[in-house]
Amino acid sequence: MLAELVDGEVIVRRKESRFPGDEEFMFRHALLREGAYEMLTETDRVLGHRLAAAFLEERGASDPAMLAEHLERGLDLPRAGSFYLRAAEQALRGSDPDAAIARARRGLECGAPDAVHLSLLGVLSEVHAWRSEWDQAFLYLDEAQRLLTPGSMPWVRTVPAKMTADIHLGRLDELMTTVRTLQAVELSPEGVASAAFALAAGSYYAAQLGEFRLADALTRRVREVTEPVAERDPVARGWLQTALAFHEAWRDGDLWTGLCMAEAARASFVQAGYWRGSIVGQVAIGMNALLLGDLRRAERELGETMPAGEELGPVSWLRTFLCIEVQIDLGALDRARAETGRMLGVGLERRTPLQQGFARWALASLLRREGDLEAAEREALAAIELLASFPLEQVGAKALLSSILLAAGRAADALATAREVASAHERWSAPGYKSTLAELVHAEALHAAGDRERASAVIAGARERLLARAEALPAAHRPSFLDIPENARVLDLSRQWLRAAS
Numbered sequence: 001m002l003a004e005l006v007d008g009e010v011i012v013r014r015k016e017s018r019f020p021g022d023e024e025f026m027f028r029h030a031l032l033r034e035g036a037y038e039m040l041t042e043t044d045r046v047l048g049h050r051l052a053a054a055f056l057e058e059r060g061a062s063d064p065a066m067l068a069e070h071l072e073r074g075l076d077l078p079r080a081g082s083f084y085l086r087a088a089e090q091a092l093r094g095s096d097p098d099a100a101i102a103r104a105r106r107g108l109e110c111g112a113p114d115a116v117h118l119s120l121l122g123v124l125s126e127v128h129a130w131r132s133e134w135d136q137a138f139l140y141l142d143e144a145q146r147l148l149t150p151g152s153m154p155w156v157r158t159v160p161a162k163m164t165a166d167i168h169l170g171r172l173d174e175l176m177t178t179v180r181t182l183q184a185v186e187l188s189p190e191g192v193a194s195a196a197f198a199l200a201a202g203s204y205y206a207a208q209l210g211e212f213r214l215a216d217a218l219t220r221r222v223r224e225v226t227e228p229v230a231e232r233d234p235v236a237r238g239w240l241q242t243a244l245a246f247h248e249a250w251r252d253g254d255l256w257t258g259l260c261m262a263e264a265a266r267a268s269f270v271q272a273g274y275w276r277g278s279i280v281g282q283v284a285i286g287m288n289a290l291l292l293g294d295l296r297r298a299e300r301e302l303g304e305t306m307p308a309g310e311e312l313g314p315v316s317w318l319r320t321f322l323c324i325e326v327q328i329d330l331g332a333l334d335r336a337r338a339e340t341g342r343m344l345g346v347g348l349e350r351r352t353p354l355q356q357g358f359a360r361w362a363l364a365s366l367l368r369r370e371g372d373l374e375a376a377e378r379e380a381l382a383a384i385e386l387l388a389s390f391p392l393e394q395v396g397a398k399a400l401l402s403s404i405l406l407a408a409g410r411a412a413d414a415l416a417t418a419r420e421v422a423s424a425h426e427r428w429s430a431p432g433y434k435s436t437l438a439e440l441v442h443a444e445a446l447h448a449a450g451d452r453e454r455a456s457a458v459i460a461g462a463r464e465r466l467l468a469r470a471e472a473l474p475a476a477h478r479p480s481f482l483d484i485p486e487n488a489r490v491l492d493l494s495r496q497w498l499r500a501a502s
Helices: 002-007 030-039 042-058 064-073 077-093 097-109 114-130 134-147 153-169 172-184 192-208 212-226 234-252 255-272 275-291 295-308 314-330 333-349 353-370 373-386 391-407 411-428 435-448 452-471 475-482 485-501
Strands: 011-013 025-027
Touching (some): 064 077, 077 097, 077 114, 077 275, 097 114, 114 153, 153 172, 172 192, 192 212, 192 234, 234 255, 234 275, 275 295, 275 314, 314 333, 314 353, 333 353, 373 391, 391 435, 435 452, 435 485, 452 475, 452 485, 475 485
16 A cells, blocks of 8 residues: 555655654655545544554654644643643753743643643743743743642742742742742652752842842752752753852852853753753853953853843843943943943833843943943942842942942042942852952042041952952963952052051
């Protein structure tokens, strides 16, 4: 029969079969395939799709979307929903969020079992949160949160989206409740990669809120959950390495370890074919490179992530802000201004206060560089207000404001702001972001206000910490690190003031 169909040019042999040891045939033309399909009775079609699904499963077919479609057309809807979940997760790990949404919705339409239904809600809430599409994310989160048990696999799937939504709405108490529950609850042993992602996101947000002890605990929990499977699960391993890339830079100021962890994270995600994770890892590389003074590498790494657009959730805002910082440091002020305007426009369009805060912080830095101190102060104050939900970032914006006030000759105002920043760093016992700039401005404000003894003590402490961090770096990275403007200024002032004191 097959030979006759081949001779009649109805079907043709494929040159290579997808299944070793089997011959594979295909219709010569799509119209022939569709005509043959229409000749089947509905009962035969259902049976044919079920047989096709069984055959493909037996042969180890790796395309869950194809299996899901056969099972759906074969009216095996519960199993179709399970395969649509796998297909949606596959698309989410790749670079096709539209496919992830379409497949997850098809899975819900199949009336999947409760656990699968809840996991599909988790996928939908996650992809919409990555895209900052809050109305859709809330739609699925609200349904899921009513039904989920903390610690269960479906609950873990929704946690990153829930935390991001709470940040967006300024619901910090709810965010902290979720983070603390995540830290304490017994997690389902299945889906370690999802648990690692949730814990890494929790650590990131806890640090942003200045809750470094909680960030420490969450980072330790990521390690506990991930290390037993790290060798065989590159996604789980990648999220652990991502958590460490940010944590080491912000918590301990260990920029070299942060860079190494970021590079390892990107490699792990690339191995897994997880596009979005690899981009997040690359942002972490760019951030650590910038903080190490390697501006050209930071420019390259961050620039390569820009085509991802707003598909990285809050990491998108951090990425764009870092890109602008690099451009300002390189003197590419026109490019910095254009990117800042675009970022602010997106934040206003999407009604995202935090994105607007990052943009106004960047604009204040640009205006400070251009010497427009009045406008720079205005933008810095706006950024501080918008970043109220992110104390870690807000303190960085306050350090910039202090430098602006100092440049404007308002030493008393600059000192008051610098003291707020110093108090936050003392409370955290962590460097956070741009801690050396904060110490430098504090010392200069003290000096300008006439408290030279205290100014010398602050600059001496900053110098000691700066040199200790430099000593921990590979020798090749020390010169560029010490040449960062605020770092070089700390060393220069400490020499000047030491000579003046003697």
